[in-house]
Amino acid sequence: MKRFGFLSWALLFGYAFLYVPIALLIVFSFNESRLVTVWSGFSTKWYGELIHNDTLLDAALLSFQVAAVSATLAVLLGTCAGLALTRFGRFRGRTLFGGMITAPLVMPEVITGLSLLLLFVAMEQWVGWPDGRGVTTITIAHTTFTMSYVAVVIQSRLAGMDGSLEEAAMDLGARPAKVFFVITLPLIAPALVAGWLLAFTLSLDDVVVASFVSGPGSTTLPMVIFSSVKFGISPQINALATLMVLVVATGIFVASIVMARQERQRKRDEQMAIQNG
Amino acid sequence: MRTVVSVLVSGLSRIGLWGRGVVVAVPYLWLMLFFLVPFLIVFGISFSESIIAQPPYSSLVEWLTDEDAGTSKLQILLNISNYFRLGGDDLYILAYLNSLKIAAVTTLLCLAIGYPMAYAIAKADPARRGPLMMLVILPFWTSFLIRIYAWIGILKGNGVISNLLEWAGITSGPVEILYSDWAVYIGMTYCYLPFMVLPLYSTLEKMDPSLLEAAADLGSRPFRSFLQITLPLSLPGIVAGSLLVFIPAVGEFVTPELLGGPDTLMIGRVLWNEFFANRDWPVASAVAIALLLVLVVPIMIFQHVQGKQAEAGR
Numbered sequence: 001m002k003r004f005g006f007l008s009w010a011l012l013f014g015y016a017f018l019y020v021p022i023a024l025l026i027v028f029s030f031n032e033s034r035l036v037t038v039w040s041g042f043s044t045k046w047y048g049e050l051i052h053n054d055t056l057l058d059a060a061l062l063s064f065q066v067a068a069v070s071a072t073l074a075v076l077l078g079t080c081a082g083l084a085l086t087r088f089g090r091f092r093g094r095t096l097f098g099g100m101i102t103a104p105l106v107m108p109e110v111i112t113g114l115s116l117l118l119l120f121v122a123m124e125q126w127v128g129w130p131d132g133r134g135v136t137t138i139t140i141a142h143t144t145f146t147m148s149y150v151a152v153v154i155q156s157r158l159a160g161m162d163g164s165l166e167e168a169a170m171d172l173g174a175r176p177a178k179v180f181f182v183i184t185l186p187l188i189a190p191a192l193v194a195g196w197l198l199a200f201t202l203s204l205d206d207v208v209v210a211s212f213v214s215g216p217g218s219t220t221l222p223m224v225i226f227s228s229v230k231f232g233i234s235p236q237i238n239a240l241a242t243l244m245v246l247v248v249a250t251g252i253f254v255a256s257i258v259m260a261r262q263e264r265q266r267k268r269d270e271q272m273a274i275q276n277g
Numbered sequence: 278m279r280t281v282v283s284v285l286v287s288g289l290s291r292i293g294l295w296g297r298g299v300v301v302a303v304p305y306l307w308l309m310l311f312f313l314v315p316f317l318i319v320f321g322i323s324f325s326e327s328i329i330a331q332p333p334y335s336s337l338v339e340w341l342t343d344e345d346a347g348t349s350k351l352q353i354l355l356n357i358s359n360y361f362r363l364g365g366d367d368l369y370i371l372a373y374l375n376s377l378k379i380a381a382v383t384t385l386l387c388l389a390i391g392y393p394m395a396y397a398i399a400k401a402d403p404a405r406r407g408p409l410m411m412l413v414i415l416p417f418w419t420s421f422l423i424r425i426y427a428w429i430g431i432l433k434g435n436g437v438i439s440n441l442l443e444w445a446g447i448t449s450g451p452v453e454i455l456y457s458d459w460a461v462y463i464g465m466t467y468c469y470l471p472f473m474v475l476p477l478y479s480t481l482e483k484m485d486p487s488l489l490e491a492a493a494d495l496g497s498r499p500f501r502s503f504l505q506i507t508l509p510l511s512l513p514g515i516v517a518g519s520l521l522v523f524i525p526a527v528g529e530f531v532t533p534e535l536l537g538g539p540d541t542l543m544i545g546r547v548l549w550n551e552f553f554a555n556r557d558w559p560v561a562s563a564v565a566i567a568l569l570l571v572l573v574v575p576i577m578i579f580q581h582v583q584g585k586q587a588e589a590g591r
Binding site: 008077208222 | 314398420527534584
């Protein structure tokens with residue numbers, strides 16, 4: 001193959017397209033000028049201003065709470081769903097279930113947001129719960145659309161996994177619950193971590209659904225960013241974005257190292273088992 | 278005593294089955310309540326009338342009691358004027374057509390950039406594929422909003438592109454790309470690109486290279502082999518990736534709102550404005566139902582493809 005043919009250029013272009021905007025965003029967060037795109041000198045003053053922006057900090061705190069709770073719920077529900085879809089064979093209503101799991105992946109956010117809001121309003125009329133809208137309704141909404149992503153991640157891990165270990169445990173008399181907790185769960189642990197992180201990021205990222213189902217006093221970080229971006233760009237948002245990119249990059253980096261190490265450990269264990277056996 | 282024990286034992290042995298039931302039932306009920314029922318409610322409210330009240334729509338079902346006659350009747354009022362409004366007003370029709378156009382262009386752009394990328398990664402050294410794919414997915418983990426925001430600084434007049442062009446002497450004066458359809462295309466392609474590359478890569482990676490070798494041995498030129506072997510074999514990936522981009526793109530709100538001009542009509546924006554600006558919940562619901570009707574066929578194809586892939590992975 002040619003050393004630098006069309007494909008290499010295409011790849012290079014693709015990565016440049018993906019990363020140059022983020023790189024510029026970070027560079028201009030250290031710009032002294034208020035005019036974001038005109039370089040006038042190095043400064044970290046926008047980071048200083050960020051720390052004193054209470055609206056932003058409160059919103060960030062709320063977003064992190066919502067994201068953590070909804071990601072945890074989404075992992076619980078999504079794991080059950082993924083397990084049901086890959087390991088339970090055919091059961092009544094499986095087609096509908098599969099449809100309801102995959103549809104939220106592509107459902108336009110405005111529809112999800114509107115439909116959930118109307119549900120919450122109707123429920124409040126009929127059963128008196130939820131009382132108004134706020135953190136609870138945002139958490140429920142985020143759990144609903146992120147659990148689909150978790151289910152897909154778990155499903156693909158389970159489908160790619162060898163079922164013979166579970167069968168062997170079952171043959172040796174382990175009950176299904178025990179098989180799940182002793183065999184299946186440790187094997188799908190990386191997928192659980194990945195699913196949780198994915199759900200967390202998606203929740204932290206959502207502005208449309210949250211705008212529909214939030215109430216007074218429950219403004220999430222993306223909602224604050226969205227409304228300030230609508231009024232134009234500001235170096236403070238650049239600083240905030242840089243911090244967010246940094247947090248995400250660190251998280252992914254650590255997670256991938258931990259997972260790679262676990263994978264190596266597992267391979268080594270398997271090798272040992274084969275040699276000893 | 279003996280019966281109690283036997284009941285307990287049989288009960289315990291049923292826990293396995295019962296536990297299975299719970300594992301299915303909990304997510305099932307959750308999705309029924311928070312995914313399926315909401316659509317039925319949206320459908321219902323799309324037939325109601327907008328009123329000034331809390332909540333701002335009329336009730337479809339009313340229980341009327343006539344005290345004098347001692348009778349009562351159930352009255353169901355279906356108001357279909359919301360749908361007539363959608364069909365009769367150019368704004369809505371234009372918004373629908375424009376949304377489909379923007380989503381289609383975005384899908385094609387993602388395909389044009391994503392296919393060569395996926396192909397190059399699938400052809401790369403196996404040890405490098407993982408990190409290369411990681412680099413494609415990584416931006417997806419950073420906030421969508423932040424990535425759109427990054428483009429505002431690049432595309433605006435006096436922004437990065439404008440300054441570059443001026444510096445290179447190609448233009449004299451600021452160039453404003455922001456607030457146009459092109460800005461929306463760029464922003465949406467940027468955000469949805471990973472969704473295209475992922476399924477393409479997974480089909481291309483699974484392809485057997487010996488097919489291409491056989492074709493080459495039989496005298497086929499690389500380009501022809503690509504057209505007759507690689508392209509047809511990667512079709513499932515193309516379909517999955519295109520739907521993964523197209524369907525959410527049709528209903529997109531954030532990108533046209535931030536990067537598009539006031540005349541960049543998209544149906545997601547129309548729905549948002551009906552709901553938040555006009556507070557007309559019934560019309561917003563009708564817009565949502567009409568949007569779903571447009572998307573129902575692509576969504577079903579997507580689920581079919583997705584189901585097939587899940588089967589194949591097993």
